[in-house]
């Protein structure tokens with residue numbers, strides 16, 4: 001008999017095992033999931049559930065809220081079912097339990113996402129969701145990256161008084177953490193999302209961008225002009241062998257000068273020097289300039305992540 005149970009302290013490994021049975025190319029550890037729980041701001045409502053069949057954990061689900069596009073009554077839903085237990089109605093039962101658990105919070109709408117090769121789009125459509133946007137995942141085999149064609153970039157930027165420095169160097173500046181926060185805040189407002197962007201708090205920024213064990217202080221690069229930060233490209237460790245690019249952003253007034261290109265090249269060179277095999281990055285499918293830039297650098301397009309939404313009647317989009 002299928003039993004849906006609340007998540008306990010003992011379930012972090014169970015949850016990672018289920019996730020990793022489906023996303024075999026993107027491991028996420030129990031420790032990282034635990035860290036997510038520790039770092040989550042207190043205003044974010046969140047609950048995890050596990051589905052058990054004859055004593056075996058077969059599916060995992062949660063509801064949560066997006067910090068960067070926050071609305072107190074809008075929730076992000078997620079379910080994942082072990083491949084050998086899919087198409088038996090288990091995902092639907094877990095989904096129904098999440099919706100029931102959400103009722104006291106009076107939701108006005110939901111967001112969910114899926115990777116196009118993982119059967120989730122049909123599931124979400126069957127649950128009344130519509131597609132809102134797609135994000136391409138792009139991967140590059142770092143050892144094959146050739147930095148030579150871009151060797152002139154740094155000197156050209158220097159002539160305009162712009163330097164590319166790593167995060168460790170930038171942290172020696174006065175008010176560096178505040179400046180880094182403000183740069184990330186300002187540039188991330190332009191990242192396409194399903195709903196209007198909302199500001200993230202400074203403490204939340206510190207946890208993910210400076211205190212997390214995944215931060216690479218020498219592999220994250222910033223563009224600096226007259227002591228001010230005008231661009232960034234963040235590189236993070238993962239639970240796999242690959243690295244992930246976080247945000248690449250350039251202040252609006254500094255765009256069109258190849259700063260983003262120089263920052264990405266710096267990340268790639270650092271990763272190559274340090275023996276990493278692969279870097280992954282995610283970009284909105286409509287963001288043609290950044291997709292062109294990635295292709296030029298040698299990134300290969302992988303299955304898209306599809307963001308879906310469902311508004312309940314009476315909800316404000």
Ligand SMILES: CC(C)(COP(=O)(O)OP(=O)(O)OC[C@H]1O[C@@H](n2cnc3c(N)ncnc32)[C@H](O)[C@@H]1OP(=O)(O)O)[C@@H](O)C(=O)NCCC(=O)NCCS
Nearest residue numbers: 079080081086087088089090091092114119120122123126
């Ligand atoms: C999406 C997922 C959770 C579905 O779990 P599941 O237990 O297999 O889903 P169910 O058996 O409850 O399916 C419910 C309905 O969804 C649709 N559906 C689910 N999987 C489908 C598939 N592979 N192909 C076509 N339709 C599918 C069907 O309409 C299905 O009803 P039906 O079987 O009567 O036709 C599972 O495929 C999965 O873990 N995918 C990876 C994670 C993910 O993408 N999650 C996204 C949603 S948050």
